Amino acid sequence: MGGLSHYFEEEGLPTTQISLIREHTEAIKPPRALWVPFELGRPLGVPNDPTFQTQVLMEALQLLESSQGPVLKDFSGEEPFHQTDGGPLACPVDFSPSAEPITEMDQLLLAFRQEFSQMRSWYDLARQKRGRTTSATSGIPVEELVDAISGFVKEGLSIRVASEVPPGTALKMAVEDLKAYYLEAVTIQPGQPTDSATLADWFWARTAAARVIGIARKICAESTDSLKGATNSLIPRTQLHRFES
Amino acid sequence: MACIDQMTDGEKNHLLSLPCPNFDSTPWVSPPALHKCRIAIVSSAGIHRRGDRPFEPGDSDYRIIPADIEPNDVVMSHVSANFDRTGFQQDWNVIFPVDRLKELAEKGFIASVANYHYAFMGATEPQKMEQPARDLARIMRNDAVDAVLLVPV
Secondary structure, three states, rough: HHHHHHHHHOOOEEEEEEEEEHHHHHHOOOOOOEEEEOOOOOOOOOOOHHHHHHHHHHHOHHHHHHOOOOOOOOOOOOOOOOOOOOOOOOOOOOOOOOOOOOHHHHHHHHHHHHHHHHHHHHHHHHHHHHOOOOOOOOOOHHHHHHHHHHHHHHHHOOOOOOOOOHHHHHHHHHHHHHHHHHHHOOOOOOOOOOOOHHHHHHHHHHHHHHHHHHHHHHHHHHHHHHHHHHHHHHOOOHHHHHHHO | OOOOHHHHHHHHHHHOOOOOOOOOOOOOOOOOHHHHHHEEEEEEOOEEOOOOOOOOOOOOOOEEOOOOOOHHHHOOOOOOOOOOOHHHOOHHOOOHHHHHHHHHHOOOOOOOOOOOEEEEEOOOOOHHHHHHHHHHHHHHHHOOOOOEEOOOO
């Protein structure tokens, strides 16, 4: 962000910005920056809290009234409260061994399909109540997402998305759609925690979908073609320990 | 999690090892009084219109987001998996505070909101964005934008 502000300002356009990593802002020295103590991905702090967001926004905009700079100001409000005492989210499906003699891969993909199906009503409700979804970015219809990702991990089938992008990017887009589907669904359930740490732990530790993504990542890591580039873009670094054997 | 001190050592070391551009000076342009400012948002969250070209690794250009866009038509294709997206999934204002900006315009805190906002993808080295950014600055000035609010992710 600091680099962009430098270029904009050199072209005669005043800027102010939110800073999430103070150390970077101190190094780049943009003209005006408001450092906020929020996690990466939440520069305005708290979803669905217009009052809090407005406070952040006003403090960032008020830096435009500074007479000289560079200005790096700390946000005056408190760090958002994270509700983490709601208990762990439930695992969507039963992973008990199947009575049928099927392979471990087939069992996982079956669990994935059942789990995805169980989340569908919540996803549809979330989409209706919020009037939006951040899933379906790839252009893959929601009902085809399981087939697309299962086909990739089991049979190496290429994932086809609406845009002309390399296979690794297509996989990444499908995986992000899948994560958004689950997380939009679970965050609309009544009484569930909505803080990012609880949600990340739930998704990456408890769902079959995450285990399928783990296999997809392994396929990318062992690939010698363009898929290899997607290896590090599927699973957050903070969750990788769950997939290292 | 908030300050870098609260991150795991791995995350902290990774973020602090990222190269930052080193500029010799800090350019400074004074805007009009805030209540006379027309503001545009420039995000580095890799957001774009649904159906627009997704961001790919190394992309240095920007995507256009009209101010009258519907929330369901703003999606994200940032290449990084290492930041929270659940806030954005619940409320787009967490990374793209256009509703809040419009409210501040209605209250007279700022003059108005620009007709177009823009997004880059922050995973790309800032130096590669220089030319698109300089071109975009001229476009925004032609759109009578008085000041830009930059929002990272």
